Amino acid sequence: MENLFESQDIVDIKIEDSIKASYLDYSMSVIIGRALPDARDGLKPVHRRILYAMHDLNMTSRTPYKKSARIVGDVIGKYHPHGDSSVYDALVRMAQDFAMRVPLVDGQGNFGSVDGDNAAAMRYTEARMTKLSEDLLKDIDKDTVNHIPTYDDTGKEPSVLPTRMPTLLVNGSEGIAVGMATKIPPHNPTEVMDALVHLIDNPKADATELMQFIKGPDFPTGATIFGRQGFTDAYKTGRGKVKIRAKHHIETKGKKEIIVLDELPYQVNKARLVEQIANLSKDKMIEGISEVRDESDREGTRVVIELKKDAMSEIVMNNLYKQTPMQTTFGIILLAVHNKEPKIFNLPQILNIFLTHRKTVIIRRTIFDLEKAKARAHILEGLKIALDNIDEVVKIIRASSTDADANEKLCAAFDLTEIQAKAILDMRLGRLTGLSREKLEEELRALLELIDELESILKSEDKLNEIIKGELIETREKYDEPRRTEIEESYDDIDIEDLIPNEPMVVTITHNGYVKRVPIKAYEMQRRGGKGKVAVTTHDDDFIEKFFVSNTHDTLLFVTNFGQLYWLKVYKIPEGGRTAKGKAVVNLINLKEDEKIMAIIPTTDFDEDKSMAFFTKNGIIKRTALSDFSNIRSNGVRAIVLDTDDEGNVIDEIVTAQITLPESKYLMIFTALGQVIRFDIEKTRTQGRTTRGVRGIKFKDESDFVVDADVIEHEQQELLTVSEKGVGKRTEVEAYRLTNRAGSGVISMKLSPKTGKTVVGNVIVDEEQDLMALTSIGKMIRVDMNTIRKAGRNTSGVTIVNVDKDDKVVSIAKCPKAKDDELDIQLADDMAGVDLEERNLLSNTENEEENK
Numbered sequence: 001m002e003n004l005f006e007s008q009d010i011v012d013i014k015i016e017d018s019i020k021a022s023y024l025d026y027s028m029s030v031i032i033g034r035a036l037p038d039a040r041d042g043l044k045p046v047h048r049r050i051l052y053a054m055h056d057l058n059m060t061s062r063t064p065y066k067k068s069a070r071i072v073g074d075v076i077g078k079y080h081p082h083g084d085s086s087v088y089d090a091l092v093r094m095a096q097d098f099a100m101r102v103p104l105v106d107g108q109g110n111f112g113s114v115d116g117d118n119a120a121a122m123r124y125t126e127a128r129m130t131k132l133s134e135d136l137l138k139d140i141d142k143d144t145v146n147h148i149p150t151y152d153d154t155g156k157e158p159s160v161l162p163t164r165m166p167t168l169l170v171n172g173s174e175g176i177a178v179g180m181a182t183k184i185p186p187h188n189p190t191e192v193m194d195a196l197v198h199l200i201d202n203p204k205a206d207a208t209e210l211m212q213f214i215k216g217p218d219f220p221t222g223a224t225i226f227g228r229q230g231f232t233d234a235y236k237t238g239r240g241k242v243k244i245r246a247k248h249h250i251e252t253k254g255k256k257e258i259i260v261l262d263e264l265p266y267q268v269n270k271a272r273l274v275e276q277i278a279n280l281s282k283d284k285m286i287e288g289i290s291e292v293r294d295e296s297d298r299e300g301t302r303v304v305i306e307l308k309k310d311a312m313s314e315i316v317m318n319n320l321y322k323q324t325p326m327q328t329t330f331g332i333i334l335l336a337v338h339n340k341e342p343k344i345f346n347l348p349q350i351l352n353i354f355l356t357h358r359k360t361v362i363i364r365r366t367i368f369d370l371e372k373a374k375a376r377a378h379i380l381e382g383l384k385i386a387l388d389n390i391d392e393v394v395k396i397i398r399a400s401s402t403d404a405d406a407n408e409k410l411c412a413a414f415d416l417t418e419i420q421a422k423a424i425l426d427m428r429l430g431r432l433t434g435l436s437r438e439k440l441e442e443e444l445r446a447l448l449e450l451i452d453e454l455e456s457i458l459k460s461e462d463k464l465n466e467i468i469k470g471e472l473i474e475t476r477e478k479y480d481e482p483r484r485t486e487i488e489e490s491y492d493d494i495d496i497e498d499l500i501p502n503e504p505m506v507v508t509i510t511h512n513g514y515v516k517r518v519p520i521k522a523y524e525m526q527r528r529g530g531k532g533k534v535a536v537t538t539h540d541d542d543f544i545e546k547f548f549v550s551n552t553h554d555t556l557l558f559v560t561n562f563g564q565l566y567w568l569k570v571y572k573i574p575e576g577g578r579t580a581k582g583k584a585v586v587n588l589i590n591l592k593e594d595e596k597i598m599a600i601i602p603t604t605d606f607d608e609d610k611s612m613a614f615f616t617k618n619g620i621i622k623r624t625a626l627s628d629f630s631n632i633r634s635n636g637v638r639a640i641v642l643d644t645d646d647e648g649n650v651i652d653e654i655v656t657a658q659i660t661l662p663e664s665k666y667l668m669i670f671t672a673l674g675q676v677i678r679f680d681i682e683k684t685r686t687q688g689r690t691t692r693g694v695r696g697i698k699f700k701d702e703s704d705f706v707v708d709a710d711v712i713e714h715e716q717q718e719l720l721t722v723s724e725k726g727v728g729k730r731t732e733v734e735a736y737r738l739t740n741r742a743g744s745g746v747i748s749m750k751l752s753p754k755t756g757k758t759v760v761g762n763v764i765v766d767e768e769q770d771l772m773a774l775t776s777i778g779k780m781i782r783v784d785m786n787t788i789r790k791a792g793r794n795t796s797g798v799t800i801v802n803v804d805k806d807d808k809v810v811s812i813a814k815c816p817k818a819k820d821d822e823l824d825i826q827l828a829d830d831m832a833g834v835d836l837e838e839r840n841l842l843s844n845t846e847n848e849e850e851n852k
Contacts, residue, residue: 042168065126185217193476222263227490382420516582606630622693677745724756729797
């Protein structure tokens with residue numbers, strides 16, 4: 001007994017591995033062989049087998065109907081190893097005009113209804129193919145598709161149908177597999193064929209371009225699609241949600257209104273809907289309904305909802321939309337099987353897969369026809385030789401003892417093949433007449449022309465595309481139908497940015513946290529040395545702390561003293577007049593207690609190639625990939641870790657933050673006491689969000705601090721530096737010596753009583769933009785940068801802003817250049833009435849004295 005056990009091999013198998021392998025095999029069987037449609041012909045295996053069985057039974061649209069039981073029997077006996085109910089259910093659905101946009105089965109008898117009635121038993125109903133089914137199977141006998149063994153290996157079945165119409169889109173498909181599902185809505189056949197024709201001529205057309213032809217889903221029950229965003233997302237990404245509403249009209253009966261439902265959403269049970277509305281009215285869940293009844297007939301749907309005298313139809317309809325299936329959501333998942341792999345496709349991909357399939361079908365059909373034509377031409381050439389030498393042929397045949405002997409002698413005498421010789425021997429004497437001879441020569445001539453045409457098709461991509469296009473146009477004309485489903489705009493789906501002009505705005509934020517945006521045209525151009533205009537009316541204890549220029553569609557990144565970062569679209573900031581106070585920023589973003597905004601960075605995108613550089617007051621710099629901040633959260637994210645003292649109090653703060661581009665080469669940091677440092681951007685590697693950064697500049701004076709910083713692309717750029725007294729200058733970047741990070745730097749501006757004690761900031765000069773400067777009492781001036789002269793590094797510059805004695809410049813920024821109609825010269829308030837030339841002369845004289 002022991003020897004018996006020792007002689008057998010025992011393999012240890014982990015039960016979890018065995019279950020996993022078995023489940024995966026089962027999953028793939030369900031996904032590929034049962035539940036999901038093929039991306040080429042849009043059919044599941046059961047639908048394909050039903051149509052192929054009907055093709056075998058020659059049940060065309062012109063033949064008499066046959067019992068459905070006969071079809072089901074053939075399908076389960078030859079092709080489909082499952083129960084008869086699953087096959088019959090699939091056949092019934094293909095015959096329902098309220099389920100299929102273009103039915104594939106022509107049914108006779110009771111095939112169900114929109115009220116949820118089941119079809120009659122298969123022994124009572126009859127069916128045959130529709131014209132579309134014939135087009136799906138057309139040319140299948142010409143070796144256009146591969147055939148695979150049936151489940152019992154006793155026959156062959158097609159792996160896919162040649163199909164002249166993309167039924168995946170036209171009739172849609174639904175199926176639940178293991179771990180995935182498909183849900184594709186029906187579409188209008190005319191629109192789909194038009195999109196295919198356009199795609200042949202424009203192979204790179206995207207979903208947006210194709211949507212010029214495919215307006216959206218087109219359900220067989222009609223109804224109304226509410227909003228475009230859902231199917232637009234589906235066409236671009238493969239997933240989306242479509243909101244469908246019942247189509248209705250209002251009638252009056254005396255003083256009462258009557259709501260009449262003409263069309264219901266796709267797959268809604270009408271009888272159940274009527275019952276649900278009646279119950280809601282009875283339970284007082286919906287007020288204003290006196291009676292509900294179904295008056296539908298063969299002409300179409302008509303559900304009547306009578307209202308009470310004081311009821312308003314719009315209010316009742318809104319309640320019905322919310323509480324009944326009169327409004328449903330169709331979740332679109334464009335998932336299908338391609339190359340034995342389930343995948344989610346977008347609209348161009350689905351259409352391209354169909355076109356590729358059609359191209360393969362036509363190539364294989366052409367090869368089949370070519371081989372057949374060549375074989376026939378080969379025989380005709382032999383017959384022609386025989387007719388040209390008929391006397392000798394007859395003599396050889398009469399002298400031969402057997403057919404084989406005659407065959408061999410004919411081949412030797414006229415250099416014929418066995419096939420040609422056999423055709424000569426099988427030829428009737430009637431072919432020897434003159435008329436038959438002419439017919440043979442005409443047939444041969446036509447065959448040779450056909451062979452040339454077929455060979456040219458195989459050699460020319462353009463001819464192949466023309467054939468595909470011609471067949472598509474022919475199919476479109478055959479199934480041309482108007483849309484049944486209307487599409488209405490939904491304000492919920494409209495991106496508010498599409499309704500807001502993308503124009504430059506001046507955004508200001510005060511010390512106490514009041515923010516507003518003002519159109520840039522509110523600040524007219526002034527001459528250098530002008531007084532400016534009041535930008536905001538503030539309280540005695542408040543003043544404008546920061547301002548910048550950004551477009552309405554840009555995103556603002558707010559960096560706070562806690563190192564947090566928040567997001568806000570520019571158009572969400574309230575627009576106000578020049579002197580308006582603005583709105584508290586705490587009402588726009590979720591700031592915590594004692595949290596204060598330290599820097600605002602406008603951006604148009606979150607490109608991975610860009611990074612954001614943070615500069616702190618104590619000279620720390622940190623770079624972080626901009627994409628790290630793309631996941632917008634209402635409560636913000638950590639942007640930088642700031643230095644704290646022993647007690648945990650923050651002793652540093654953000655001065656500015658700027659976005660770096662792939663072409664950026666240098667970073668420059670400016671201090672209040674006129675120092676600047678320039679170093680390579682690669683000296684600071686990118687770090688994560690929750691890091692501190694590295695030392696950027698070392699101060700010569702303990703009282704010094706960082707006031708501004710810049711990201712530089714090349715040394716030929718110019719920097720405009722401005723002091724607190726409004727004195728500024730333009731200096732090229734190469735004038736500032738390139739050093740290592742964490743050095744002391746060089747002098748950026750020579751400070752004096754005329755310039756003031758500190759530098760306010762700097763901007764990169766752009767001659768296509770203007771400079772805007774803000775003073776501590778809320779005045780703002782807009783100056784053409786071309787009017788500011790260039791100066792050396794260790795100089796003071798010229799007066800840009802003529803500030804009052806107790807006033808000073810607190811912030812500067814760039815803005816788009818003023819248009820011609822904005823260039824009205826604005827004289828300063830205290831110079832009202834002074835001649836313009838005299839004012840310019842005074843300003844120029846003053847600046848020349850300062851320059852000396």
